[in-house]
Amino acid sequence: MRILVTNDDGYSAPGVHALAHALSSHDVRVVAPQNQKSACSQSITIRGGLSVSKTEFLHTWAIDDGYPADCVKLSLSGVVFDDDWMPELVLSGINQGMNTGNIVYCSGTVGAAREASFHRIPAIAFSMDSFRISNFDRAAHIAKAIVDLVGEHKMPDFCFLNVNIPCESEPGGEDALGVLRKGGPIVGIRKSRLGTSCVVDQSIRQQDGDIKLQAKLLYDSDAQEKQDDAIDLSLGYVTVVAISERNMSMAERYLNQLFEGQVEIGGLKVL
Template identity: 35%
Template sequence: MFEPLPDLSRARILVSNDDGLDAPGIKVLERIARTLSDDVWVVAPETEQSGAGHSLTLHDPIRYHQRGPRHVAVRGTPTDCVLLGVKLFTGDRRPDLVLSGINRGGNMGEDITYSGTVAVAMEGTLLGIRSLALSLPFADPDAIPWDTAEAIAPDVIRRACAVRWNRNVLINVNFPDCAPEQLQGVRVARQGKRVGSSRFSENLVERVDPRGRPYVWIGVEQITDLEGADTDLHAVAANHVAVTPLCIDLTDEGTLAEMETAF
């Protein structure tokens, strides 16, 4: 079990993301982290890596450069950033906490399986570090309510870290797309699922480039038909912060029993 961290002022915090070191969300998250501790390190991709999932660079060298004290830009995936941050960049003391985000867009339901933001927290968890992923869905890209996340995130992080949780679990947090005064509180919710097919599979745009070669854009389709009132999707739609524990162990016990009878 991860034991409680009731006093985060003594914690070493590693901040990363998948939107890149220059993304507005990671700047917000760094400010949040600095309200919790003075010992904050930022290691993030040099360029945006959205949708990278839990991928690792194996066939190319991973280049990096310092962007200031305790700030490193990595030419690699979000997973690379956490691995290097923990093993190389944070010195002789491992981080006590990994914070990922704040992602520019939600990571709920099926999105979790693609998410580089969640992958940061997943890698932190695999390395034995308590980890949280934080995301913020939005309807208007010119009016993303970063102030809402900044207002409530410190309390959410403190409360989550003040209790024990299993060492193969990460915490996935999604903030609602609303003003701070419209927040309806925090809800612990299970991972949801949108009704119908994958949000990506139905929005493939086929085109031809100027040289006559075909290519495809994978678009993002917004699906509003949701299953289950106790899910992250419903919580955020109702202006709640959704807090969802996710387990690294993907084994399905019911099917495991069925396979034992088959084999």
């Protein structure tokens, strides 16, 4: 399968290369921003120009000052590659930091997957729930299993998946949004739903007049009973959510079909 991989952490980030390496049996090409572009949502460049350069990494191109959605648009337009290569699947990630609930609307990782879906290209966004993780091997193994499953089940047009993977290696650690991680093993994988958790601003003006930017994740007080992706992730589950900007019921039917009859995915029990 021809797979385009991008991200919002930059072309040299470890997550994007762990993902590409795990999928090396496929025809994989990486096109990613030159620099960090987190929280840029689905932004695109409409003024000036963008430069594309081949990087020191195999089959990897960098878009100077471009956004993740730019990487997808340019790759699909045919101007990045010297041949007529066109992806059958677009993957975004593996992101450093979770993308659950309403965070998906400001995420550059998810924005790239959404951009691909607008072009009727199946897409999956992958994120981990830590900003400090450096080893993505387990997450990449799980991502490959999900990619293989999606390869067996045609994704509807204008649909994409959002996958979040717990971080196992930081017991008691606290990520940049102040969310306490239990640090235990991944307990399973489950289809979930997009919750209403969101990032709230807690910036303060310091005595010298400068503003210190701070943010915190705010959970829905009823989410524990409703079972959404943020809660499932905090309990140690890999969460898979189907999203469509046109037909959510169609996306949810696809997710049900994807999980139907599955006992394990990537060595994880479906729960």
